[in-house]
Amino acid sequence: MKIVNIASIPGDGVGREVVPEAERVLKAIAELHGGLTFEFTSFPWSCEYYLENGSMMPEDGLEQIKDFDSIFLGAVGNQRLVPDHISLWGLLIKIRREFEQVINVRPAKLIKGINSPLSNPKDFDLLVVRENSEGEYSSIGGRIYNEDEELAIQNAVFSRRGTERAMRYAFELAKTRRGHVTSATKSNGIVYSMPFWDDVFKEISKDYPSVEVDSQHIDALAAFFVTQPERFDVIVASNLFGDILTDIGAAIMGSIGIAPAANININGKYPSMFEPVHGSAPDIIGKGIANPIGQIWTAKMMLDHHGETELGDHLLDSIEEVTSRGIRTPDIGGTSSTTEVTSEIIKTLLR
Template sequence: MKVFNIASIPGDGIGKEVVPAAKHVLEVLAEIHGGLRFEFTDFPWDCHYYLENGSMMPEDGLETLKPYDAIFLGAVGNKKLVPDHISLWGLLIKIRREFEQVINLRPAKMFHGVKSPLANPKDFDLIVVRENSEGEYSSIGGRIYQGEDEIAIQNGVFSRKGTERAIRFAFELAKKRNRHVTSATKSNGIYHSMPFWDEVFEDVAKDYPNVKTESQHIDALAAFFVTRPEQFDVIVGSNLFGDILTDIGAAIMGSVGIAPAANINVNGKYPSMFEPVHGSAPDIVGQGIANPIGQIWTAKMMLDHFGEEELGEVLLDVVESVLKDGFLTPDVGGQSTTKEVTDEVIARLQAKQ
C-alpha cells in the first residue's frame, strides 16, 4: 500500500474550514481505492501563531516540513492582525523559495452549473505555468532618500536556468494536453528581461516541433483571457505575468473560491506545496459557507503530482457533476454550505465503488 505523509497547514480564515473538508474527501477516496493511504500532520502556523511567537513558523519549521511527501496549505493572511508582507513572506513565500518550488501551476476551466461572468465561455480549459522563483518578485532593490526625493528600486531577475525551466515545463505539460503553448511577454515595453524571455522561449520551442506556439503581449493576452479563453491550452509566464493571468482565470470561472494551485519542486529535494488560489476570506469566516471546491481541486492536483492521475480524474469528474447539479455555495450563486457540498462529493465518490 502506498502511504503519503502530508503536512497540513490550514492557516488563516476559511483555510481552517476548507482544509478539513478536502482532507475528508481524500481519506474517503483512499478508502475506496484501497491501495493508498494519507497520513496528515496538522501544523497550527497562522497569524495568531505569529502574535504569540513573533514568527509565522518556528525557526526549524522548514526542517520539520522537509521529510513530508507534500504540503497541503489552506490560506495565509489576516491583515487585521499581521501585515500581509509579513505573513506571506514568513510562511507561504518562505516555503516556496527555500523549498525550491520553482513552478506554480493554476488551471482554469468552465464548469457547467457555475455561471461564468463571460457571456459565452465556450468550454475553456487552460492551465498557466508560472515561473515561481525569481522574475519581478525578487527581493533585490531598496529605498533611498526621504520626502519628495525618495526613490524605490525594484529589480527583476531572470536567469536562463529559471526561465528555461519554466518554459520547458510548459512544453512537457502541453504534450499531455492539446500541444499548444502560449508565451506571455512584453518585449515591446520591457527592454531587457522580456526580449531575453522571448529568446529562451524560441530556443526551447525548437525541441518541440510538434507543439504549436505563439507569443502574446501580456496586456493583449489578459484581454484575450476574457474575449476568447477557449483558444488557449498551456500558457507560460513570468512570476508577475503568471500571477495576473491566473487571477483572471479564476474570475472567468465564476469565483476565486473554486480555483486551485500547485507549487512544484522539480528536483525532488523538497516537498511540493498545494494551495487554492483564494485568500483567507475573513468576511465569511465561521459562517459555514466557504467554497470547498478550490481546496478539493487542489487535492486533485496533489494526486496528479503523486502519479495518481486516474484517481484525480475521478475526483474532478465528481466535482463537475456536483456543481452541474446545483450544489453551489453563495459565492457562485447557490445556497449550499461548505459541509453540504463536501458531503455530496463524498456521497458520489462512495457511489462509484
C-alpha cells in the same frame, strides 16, 4: 499499501474551514482505492501564531516539514492582525523559495453547473505555468532618501536556468494536452528582460517541434483571457504575469473560491506544496459558507502529482457532477454550506 504523508497547514481564515473538508475527501478517495492511505500532520502556523510567537513559523519549521511527501496549505494572511508582506514572506513565500518550488501551475476551465461571467465561455480549459522563484518578485532592491527625494528600486531577475525550466515544464505539459504553448511577454515595453524571455522561448520551442507556439503581449493576452479563453491550452509566464493571468482565470470560471494551485519542486529534494487561490476570506469566516471546491480541486492536483491521475480525474468529475446538480455555496449561486458541498462530493465519489 501506498502511504502519502502530508504536512497540513490550514493557516488563516477560511483555510481552517476548507482544509479539514478536503482531508475528508482524500480519506474517502483512499477508501475507494483500497491500496492508498493519506496521513495528515497538522501545523498551526498562521497570523495568530505570529502574534503569540513573533514569527509565522518556528525557527526550525522548514526542517519539521521537509521530509513530508507534500504540503497542503489552506490560506495565509489576515491584514487586521499582521501586514501581508510579513505573513506571506514569513510562511508561503518562505516555503516556496527555500523548498525550491520553482514552478507554479494553475488551471482554469469551465466547470459544469457554475456560471461564468462571460456571455459565451465556449468550454475553455487552460493551464498557466508560472515561473515561481524569480522574475519581478525578486527581493533585490531597496528604498533610499526621505520625503520628496525618496526613491524605491525593485529589480526583476531573469536567469536562463529559471526561464528555461519554466518553459520546458510548460512544453512537457502541452504534450499531454492539446499541444499548444503561448508565451506571455511584454518585449515592446520592457526592453531587457522580456526580449531575453522571448529569445529563450524561441530556443526552447525548437526542441518541441510537435507543439504549436505563439507569443502574446501581456496586455493583449489579459484581454484574450476574457474575450477568447477557449483559444488557449498552456500559457507560460513570468512570476508577475502568471500571477495576474491566473486571477483572471479564476474570475472567468465564476469564483476565485474554486481555483486551485500547485507549487512544484522539480528536483525531488523537497516536497511540493498545494494551495487554493482564494486566500483567507476574512469577510466570511465562521459563516459555514466558504467554498471548499478550491481546496478539493487542489487535492486533485496533489493526487496527479503523486501519480494517481485516474483518481484525480474521478475527483474532478465528481465535483462537476455535484455542481451541475445545483449543490453550490453562495459565491457561485447556491445555498449549500461548506460541509454540505463536501459531503455530496464524497457521496458522488463513492457511488
